[in-house]
Amino acid sequence: MSDLSEKKCIPCEGGIPAFDISEIHKYLKKVDGWDVKNDENKNYFLLKEFKFNNFLESQDFVNKICTIAEAESHHPDISFGWGYAKVKIFTHAIKGLAESDFILAAKIDKAS
Numbered sequence: 001m002s003d004l005s006e007k008k009c010i011p012c013e014g015g016i017p018a019f020d021i022s023e024i025h026k027y028l029k030k031v032d033g034w035d036v037k038n039d040e041n042k043n044y045f046l047l048k049e050f051k052f053n054n055f056l057e058s059q060d061f062v063n064k065i066c067t068i069a070e071a072e073s074h075h076p077d078i079s080f081g082w083g084y085a086k087v088k089i090f091t092h093a094i095k096g097l098a099e100s101d102f103i104l105a106a107k108i109d110k111a112s
Helices: 021-028 055-072 099-111
Strands: 035-038 044-051 077-081 084-089
Touching (some): 044 099, 055 077, 055 084, 055 099, 084 099
Antiparallel strands (some): 044 084, 077 084
16 A cells, blocks of 8 residues: 555545444554544544644644645644644544545644
8 A cells, every 4th residue: 555645535425434443453554653542432533642842833733734634625623732732533424434534644744
């Protein structure tokens, strides 16, 4: 499989199953430092916290993520503050993870 950061996210409108845990672990090996979590409904998502030296560095990184997200038409949940940014990625339409989630994670890693 090619480098995920070189691929393009494919918009998902549902109708496909979310990755199962074995598929998630296969893709998790291709991204750096992302955790797989699940919510109260047992839907999986990717989560990673990035550390910075100050608020402006955090904000600059979040702005980079926003540019990537718009270009990919795939939008993560982001929270940030002084010295950190937390990014949560999943495909809303399937309430879980698909290849595009890992593609976005790889692109975000490349921007960090």
